[in-house]
Amino acid sequence: MSKVKTHKVIGARSTRLAIIFFIFILLLSMQFDPYNQYQLANISTLLIAVLSITLLTGASGQISLGQGAIMAVGGYSSALLVTKLGLSMWIAFVLAIFVSALFGLFLGLAAARLSGPYLAGTTLVMALAIPSVAIRFESLFGGDIGFTVDYGYPPNWLTNLIGEISIEEWSLYVALPFAALSLFAVLNLSNTRSGRTWRAVRDNEVAAALAGINIARTKVIAFVCASALAGLAGAIYGFRGLVGPSVYSTDLSLLLLTAAVIGGLRSIGGAIFGTFVIVFLPDVIERITKALALPETISNYLPALLIGFLLLLTVIFNPRGSAGALEHIRHARHSHKH
Amino acid sequence: MDSFLTAFFSGTSQGAIYALVSLGLVLVWRGAGVVNFAQMGQAMFTTYIASQLIQNDYSYWSAFVIALVSGAILGAIVDLGLMRPLTSRKNSQLLNSQSMRTTIPVIASLGILGVLKAVAGILWAGEERGFPSPIAANALTIGDTTLAITGFDLFVIGVVFVTLVLTTIFFTRTGMGLAMRASALNPEVTRLSGIRVGSVRTLSWAISGTASSLAGLLVTPKTNLSPNTLDLLLIVGFTAAVVGGLNSLAGSVLGGFIVGYVIAFVNVYSAPENVFLAILVFLLLALFIRPQGILGSKEVRRV
Amino acid sequence: MLIISNLVTEFASIKALNDISFQAKPGCITTVIGANGAGKSTLLRTISGLERPTSGSIKWFDEELTHKSVESIVRSGIAQVPEGHAVISQLSVAENIELGGLFRKRIARGDLAIATKEVYELFPILFERRREPAGSLSGGERQMLAISRALVSRPKLLLLDEPSLGLAPLISAQIISTVNELCKSTGLTVLLVEQNANTALAVADHGILLALGKVIANLPAKELIADSSLRAAYLGY
Ligand SMILES: Nc1ncnc2c1ncn2[C@@H]1O[C@H](COP(=O)(O)OP(=O)(O)OP(=O)(O)O)[C@@H](O)[C@H]1O
Ligand SMILES: [Mg+2]
Numbered sequence: 080m081s082k083v084k085t086h087k088v089i090g091a092r093s094t095r096l097a098i099i100f101f102i103f104i105l106l107l108s109m110q111f112d113p114y115n116q117y118q119l120a121n122i123s124t125l126l127i128a129v130l131s132i133t134l135l136t137g138a139s140g141q142i143s144l145g146q147g148a149i150m151a152v153g154g155y156s157s158a159l160l161v162t163k164l165g166l167s168m169w170i171a172f173v174l175a176i177f178v179s180a181l182f183g184l185f186l187g188l189a190a191a192r193l194s195g196p197y198l199a200g201t202t203l204v205m206a207l208a209i210p211s212v213a214i215r216f217e218s219l220f221g222g223d224i225g226f227t228v229d230y231g232y233p234p235n236w237l238t239n240l241i242g243e244i245s246i247e248e249w250s251l252y253v254a255l256p257f258a259a260l261s262l263f264a265v266l267n268l269s270n271t272r273s274g275r276t277w278r279a280v281r282d283n284e285v286a287a288a289l290a291g292i293n294i295a296r297t298k299v300i301a302f303v304c305a306s307a308l309a310g311l312a313g314a315i316y317g318f319r320g321l322v323g324p325s326v327y328s329t330d331l332s333l334l335l336l337t338a339a340v341i342g343g344l345r346s347i348g349g350a351i352f353g354t355f356v357i358v359f360l361p362d363v364i365e366r367i368t369k370a371l372a373l374p375e376t377i378s379n380y381l382p383a384l385l386i387g388f389l390l391l392l393t394v395i396f397n398p399r400g401s402a403g404a405l406e407h408i409r410h411a412r413h414s415h416k417h
Numbered sequence: 418m419d420s421f422l423t424a425f426f427s428g429t430s431q432g433a434i435y436a437l438v439s440l441g442l443v444l445v446w447r448g449a450g451v452v453n454f455a456q457m458g459q460a461m462f463t464t465y466i467a468s469q470l471i472q473n474d475y476s477y478w479s480a481f482v483i484a485l486v487s488g489a490i491l492g493a494i495v496d497l498g499l500m501r502p503l504t505s506r507k508n509s510q511l512l513n514s515q516s517m518r519t520t521i522p523v524i525a526s527l528g529i530l531g532v533l534k535a536v537a538g539i540l541w542a543g544e545e546r547g548f549p550s551p552i553a554a555n556a557l558t559i560g561d562t563t564l565a566i567t568g569f570d571l572f573v574i575g576v577v578f579v580t581l582v583l584t585t586i587f588f589t590r591t592g593m594g595l596a597m598r599a600s601a602l603n604p605e606v607t608r609l610s611g612i613r614v615g616s617v618r619t620l621s622w623a624i625s626g627t628a629s630s631l632a633g634l635l636v637t638p639k640t641n642l643s644p645n646t647l648d649l650l651l652i653v654g655f656t657a658a659v660v661g662g663l664n665s666l667a668g669s670v671l672g673g674f675i676v677g678y679v680i681a682f683v684n685v686y687s688a689p690e691n692v693f694l695a696i697l698v699f700l701l702l703a704l705f706i707r708p709q710g711i712l713g714s715k716e717v718r719r720v
Numbered sequence: 721m722l723i724i725s726n727l728v729t730e731f732a733s734i735k736a737l738n739d740i741s742f743q744a745k746p747g748c749i750t751t752v753i754g755a756n757g758a759g760k761s762t763l764l765r766t767i768s769g770l771e772r773p774t775s776g777s778i779k780w781f782d783e784e785l786t787h788k789s790v791e792s793i794v795r796s797g798i799a800q801v802p803e804g805h806a807v808i809s810q811l812s813v814a815e816n817i818e819l820g821g822l823f824r825k826r827i828a829r830g831d832l833a834i835a836t837k838e839v840y841e842l843f844p845i846l847f848e849r850r851r852e853p854a855g856s857l858s859g860g861e862r863q864m865l866a867i868s869r870a871l872v873s874r875p876k877l878l879l880l881d882e883p884s885l886g887l888a889p890l891i892s893a894q895i896i897s898t899v900n901e902l903c904k905s906t907g908l909t910v911l912l913v914e915q916n917a918n919t920a921l922a923v924a925d926h927g928i929l930l931a932l933g934k935v936i937a938n939l940p941a942k943e944l945i946a947d948s949s950l951r952a953a954y955l956g957y
Contacts (some may be wrong), residue, residue, distance in 0.1 A: 140516025142523055144454075183516055189701060192708055195519030197663070200655040201704065203454075204697050207652055211693035259473030329648075333527060380538035380644075383525040387531025394503060394525045398517075592822050595811075599819050603808045609768065611794035611823035611873060714810075 091327045093266035100351070101259040104251075109379075113247040117360055120251040120319075123258035126354045128312035129338045130265045130347070131305040137344035138269055139301035140281030141190060145202030147332035149186075149306050150313025151209050151324075153179040155220060157314035158221020158322040168231060172257070172314045179310020180303050187302025191295040206332045210324035254315050262309055266347060270303065277301050337386050341393050343400025352401055360385065422565040424685040425678070432571035432677020433577035436670040437632040438654025439661065440584070441625040443669035445599035448621030451500060451522040452663075455529035457647035459495070459500070459626055460633030462533050463488045463687050464642055465541050467634060468548055477551050484634055485627050492626025496619045497524055534644040545646070550638035580631065581670060584624075588666065597621060601664075653680070656696050660703045662713020671711060721746055722767070722909065723878060727776035729759075729766045736762040738933035744877075744926070749903055749910040751920045751941060755955055758760035760913040761803050763930070764879045767911070769793045780877060787792070794822040795823055799875035803882050805862035809855030813846055813865055816854050820869035832872065842898060860891040867895070871902075877909045880944040884916060893919055917955060921945045929954055 104123060108116045136142050143149075146300055148315050155173035160166045166174070186205075213220040233249045268274050279287040280297045288294055306391070317326060322325050334357050342353025368378035393400055438457065445453045467484035471477060503525055504518070554569040588594035600607040600617045608614050614637070632654075633647055640646050653676055661672025676699070683695045722744040729737040736759045744750040754760050765771045767778055767792035778785045785793055794800075795868050799820075807816050817839060821832045833865035840847035843864040849857065854865055863883055870878060880899065884892030898911075900923040914920035921927050931938040931954045937944060944950070 098599075136520060140514065140520070141626075142520045143522075144527075189704060193704065195516065195705070196446070197659065197708075198661070199454070199523045200452060200652075201700060204652050204656065204693075207649070207695040208697040211690060211697075215694055219567055268519055281516045284515060309678040314561050333531075336524070336527070344520075376542050377539050384535035384539070387528050387535060390524060390528030390531065391499070394521050394528065395499070398521055416492045464830055590826050592818070595819060596822055599808055599811060599815075602810050603806075605770065605802065606806050606808055606869075607819065608770075608790040609794060609800050609802065609806075610819045610869065611791055612819070613789075613791045 090267060093263050093270070096266055097259045097263035100262055101255060103259075104255055108251055109386050113245055116245070116247040116251055118362070120247065120254045122354050122358045123251065123254035124312055124315045124319075125335065125338070126258050126312075126351060126359065127261045127315070127343070128260055129350045129351065129354050130307050130337040131308035131312065132335055133344065133347060133350045134265055134268070134308065135301060135305035137346070138274060139277040139298060139305075141298060141301065142195065142199045143202040143332075144199050144336065145204075145206035145303075145306075145329075145332050146335050147313075147327040147329065148202070148206040148209055149179055149183065149309040150316060150331070151322075151327035152182045152306075153310025153313030154317030154322045155329060157216065158226060158308075158317055161228060162226065168253075168318065172311060175314035176307045176311045179313070180307040182310070183303045183306020184299065186306065187299035189298045190302055191298040202414075203329070203332075206327075206329045209327055213324045221323065223324065225321055225326065227321055229319050229320055230318050243302070253318070257311060257315060261311070262347065262351075265308070269347070273297075273300065326414070334386070337390055341389050343402055346400060349400045355388075356389075382393060419565065422684050424681045426564075426566040426570055428664050428678035428681030429575045430566075430677075431681060432674035433574050434443060434632050434636050434650070434673075435653050435657045436673025437577060437580065437628045437635070438650050438674075439669040439673045439690040440581075440666065441629040441632070441668055442654055442658045443661075443663060444621045444625040446595065446658070446663050447666070448625075449496065449500060449504075449618050450519070451526065453495070453622075453625065454523060454526040454651065455533065456497065456526075456625065456629045457633070457651040457654070458530040458533040459488065459491045460488070460629040460650075461644060461647045462537055462640070463491060463626075463630040464518075464633040464637050464647075465537050468546060468642060469541070471549060477549060481551075481634060485630050488626040488628075488630025488633075490626070491630075492622040492624070495526075495542065495626075496622035499529065500617070500622070501615065522717070529651035537644045537668060545641040545643040548634075548637035548642045553622075569638065576631070576635065580628070584628075586626050593617075593620070621666070635720075653696060656700045656703075659710060662710025664714070665710060665712040667712050668712030697700060721778040721781055722911065723777075724767070725777050727763075727766065727778065728774045729762055729771050730774045734933075736933050737766060737773070739809050740930075740933070740935055742928055742935060742938050744909055744911050746876075746909045747903065747907040748778075748925040749900060749912055749923055750926045750928065751912045751914060751917075751924035751929045752930055753914055753917045753920065753944075753955065755915070757932075758930040759890040759933040760930055761881055762933075764800055764881050764913060766803075767793075768798060768879060770800075772885075791823075794873065797874070797876035798879065799870035799873050799877070800879040801863075801866045801870045801881060801883065804885060805859060805866055807857075807862050807865045807869065808954065809853060811854055812851055813854055813857070814850040816865055817846070817850075817868050817872055821872035829942060831874070835872045835874055842871075842902075843868060860887050860895070863887060863895060867899070875908065877911065880910060880912045882913055882915065884914060884919065889919070896920065896923055899923075915955075917945070917951065 100130055104119055108119050111119065132143065132146055153175040156178040157171035160174055161168055193201060194304055210223065213225065214222050230250055230253050233244055236246065276292055276297055279290065279292055284294055313327065338353030338357045339350055341356060342349030342351070364381050364385065369382060375399040430564065435445060441456055442452060445451055463484040466487055467480040470480035470483060500503050500522060503521060550569050552568045552572045554567045556567050557564045596607065596612045596617050600612065600614045632650065636650060637646065654673070657672035657676040658669050660675055661670065662668030679695060680692055681700055683692050724743070726738040727737050727743045728735060752760050753761065762771060766773050767785070769785070769788055773786060780798060783796060790861065812820070817836060821835060824832055845861055846865055846868060854862065857865060867883065871951065883895050896919055899910060902908055912920055912924065921941045921944055924941040927939055927941040928935060928952060929944065936954060937950055
């Protein structure tokens with residue numbers, strides 16, 4: 080009885096948080112110029128992918144350096160469904176979730192046998208093999224370049240409702256609901272029994288096994304859930320204009336990991352923060368380099384340098400990420416009062 | 418027949434380089450429980466140092482030696498400055514989690530990789546540059562027949578062969594080598610034997626740094642040098658290490674040559690763009706059929 | 721002389737050693753007995769530096785060991801044979817023995833050869849099987865190897881953690897009597913941990929009974945053997 084009750088409360092809390100996120104981004108977009116609205120769309124899309132890492136690495140303890148590759152699975156499958164079969168974008172997105180979940184199932188079956196660095200290396204190889212696959216099956220995947228897809232035009236009922244909207248706004252309206260839904264799903268998941276099971280496996284496999292948890296199955300399920308999210312993110316990301324190897328690069332995989340790490344691998348709020356950082360950081364850097372009139376040789380590499388340093392500083396000083404730091408401060412204040 | 422020989426010789430000389438990379442990875446994995454994703458970033462950096470020295474009119478060989486030494490120093494710095502404090506941190510809630518203990522060093526090594534690449538890019542501009550070889554890369558001839566192997570290939574094979582022999586002697590015949598093997602297998606008993614396991618660990622980072630630095634020097638005459646050129650080498654080396662056995666030094670060398678041949682034959686008989694696919698398939702096959710690697714043993718695989 | 725005063729070692733929630741004080745005299749065997757979880761291994765591990773004490777001190781004659789690293793404690797002549805036949809099974813028998821004396825290679829190369837010869841004389845079976853991997857040895861042989869690894873470092877204090885664990889009574893008696901002879905002939909100090917009180921106390925000069933991290937009795941070994949009520953209360957036999 081009491082269990083059911085807590086579930087309901089948790090459900091209410093995650094609904095509330097997801098709605099708050101949704102409204103917050105909408106309000107923010109109204110203050111923004113089209114370029115930054117587009118960046119908000121990117122944030123909403125990439126947040127889904129970062130959440131997949133929060134789920135996979137933060138909650139179940141499996142590290143993936145190739146989330147970009149799973150995004151590619153979602154991107155290519157939805158794009159193919161739309162261009163070859165003429166399905167609607169929305170249906171394609173939903174199907175992309177299933178396709179990448181299936182892919183995640185296979186990958187997870189392999190991954191369940193691997194631990195830590197084996198998994199990291201294998202997923203990295205996978206990410207690097209995407210261009211190879213795209214070229215090998217050029218007739219299907221469009222080779223080196225890929226193929227173009229887009230969000231199309233906003234439907235009439237929407238424009239009738241709120242008037243003409245720009246492409247940038249439309250891309251945000253496509254991505255944001257999915258982001259809010261993913262946020263809702265991940266918030267719920269980490270508070271349920273399976274979330275707790277995952278954490279047990281993450282922290283001590285032997286103890287978890289002794290407690291009767293099926294380790295392999297737990298890991299595979301986590302992989303499937305994370306892949307579903309990453310695939311969805313990949314589908315939305317590709318429909319910004321291009322589905323191709325250059326979109327789902329290794330750099331993207333590492334960037335997503337960076338976002339999850341600097342925000343705090345175990346925190347959903349951290350995932351949101353980290354996503355903001357990686358999306359807006361290049362803009363900030365560009366402004367700085369312009370202001371300081373830095374030569375191009377430096378400004379080209381400055382984002383990579385900063386991101387590398389952010390990763391290092393995080394693991395050295397604050398391995399729980401910014402979310403951990405926040406909690407720390409809150410704790411300090413709390414105990415100060417007493 | 419001709420293309421077979423071409424593939425065989427290029428497989429041997431490339432495989433020799435992969436063997437070095439994979440040896441470097443396995444050394445650090447066994448010695449410190451970390452797969453160092455920054456390894457080839459370190460090698461890229463030291464190759465740039467050598468390239469800079471050669472541009473400043475140093476001889477090839479002095480640049481060669483300095484690069485190897487800086488490889489060792491860089492490896493030791495990574496351990497002393499980052500990995501050791503990270504893994505020895507006590508009372509960290511995060512590090513009490515089993516999976517995080519392996520995840521955090523991986524993330525740290527990715528951070529180093531990013532920083533090294535960016536710094537190399539800033540210091541030495543982004544564009545590719547060539548890197549000299551001490552021996553011309555012309556096909557060798559005997560009388561009138563042209564062989565499928567170049568002088569440079571022979572040089573690579575020779576250098577790696579000597580390195581591997583020296584490494585083997587070091588590990589099997591010297592006390593330090595014994596200490597390194599022992600601390601990888603059982604740190605507690607090794608410490609109880611009065612051996613400073615921490616220093617031994619730093620030494621494995623340094624040797625690994627030297628091996629990968631050597632790989633960088635040997636591979637760049639063919640691939641040119643840019644901050645990203647050696648990324649592929651890391652992946653190939655990782656595959657080689659997994660194929661051979663991540664906890665077996667001999668296995669890592671064997672794996673290097675096997676992967677070298679696989680790549681060379683795919684290159685010659687199929688198409689170069691299939692190489693990555695081949696690596697991925699090969700890696701997955703290896704993981705499914707024999708996850709501990711050809712020469713690896715199951716019980717000592719770290720979790 | 722090993723002097724332990726007010727030693728406390730804590731793990732997350734429990735005090736595995738709770739205010740322990742005793743002394744072990746040179747040239748003697750001091751036996752520590754106690755039930756499972758009494759803190760015997762923790763005591764030895766704290767002395768050799770593998771565990772950090774929360775408070776208290778450990779002194780070897782005038783030398784303060786309390787905050788030294790394992791490596792320097794071993795180098796000052798204190799060798800531990802950990803619980804459970806701790807040898808490195810992938811290394812050969814000879815390599816395991818070599819490992820024990822490795823740190824003395826530069827300072828006493830000549831003596832190292834002698835010490836190695838001596839342990840082979842002590843345990844001839846090890847010499848016969850010196851080229852085989854330690855993993856192929858039987859339990860008793862492995863225990864001999866673990867002791868040999870400790871002995872080649874020419875320790876002044878030997879910490880033995882349940883050498884008879886899992887061995888046939890005959891073999892464990894043989895091992896313990898070997899240690900006893902060594903003690904008498906070389907003046908080695910031994911701190912011997914055992915669960916089976918009889919054989920271990922028989923050779924000992926002094927006996928210490930440990931329960932729940934506390935010293936319950938600290939008596940000449942003969943008196944401890946004789947005190948059947950203590951044994952019944954704390955060891956159950
Ligand atoms: N690393 C550790 N972490 C947490 N608790 C520990 C650790 N090592 C020992 N303990 C606890 O300390 C107590 C004493 O353990 P110790 O191993 O010293 O017992 P022991 O007397 O050697 O027992 P046995 O005869 O079974 O070997 C036990 O309650 C044990 O659970
Ligand atoms: Mg014990």
